[in-house]
Amino acid sequence: MCAYNVFRNTGPDGLSCAVPEERSVPAFLVAPHWRFDGRIENSAGVPLGFDGRAAATGVRFNGFYLFATFQKSASHADLHV
Numbered sequence: 001m002c003a004y005n006v007f008r009n010t011g012p013d014g015l016s017c018a019v020p021e022e023r024s025v026p027a028f029l030v031a032p033h034w035r036f037d038g039r040i041e042n043s044a045g046v047p048l049g050f051d052g053r054a055a056a057t058g059v060r061f062n063g064f065y066l067f068a069t070f071q072k073s074a075s076h077a078d079l080h081v
Contacts, residue, residue, distance in 0.1 A: 004055065006047065008037040008069065016047060018055055018065040026064050 004018040007029045018040065019025055028034075040046050048070040058065035 004040040004065075006037045006040060007034045009034055014049075014069045016049070016067055016069045018050065018059075018067065019063070020059055023059070023063055 003021045005021060005025070007017045007019070007025075009015040009017075010033055016037065017026070017029060017034070019029075021039075037047075040050065043052060046052070047067075049068050051067065054067070055065040
């Protein structure tokens, strides 16, 4: 797996974009709508929703990989109704 720079959309939709380090950052990844969110260097610690095989395919066709990120939410027992 190659190293990726990850950019997160600042909107509520959870959209992220991974760009291989050796590639140019696409022109649409600009502030205030996008922010740098870190690096992925190996398969450990990847964001929830990132798929390495899909990323390789996306990069081959587009030069980047768009994916939806998810956050682990509180369990139902932790929710107060």
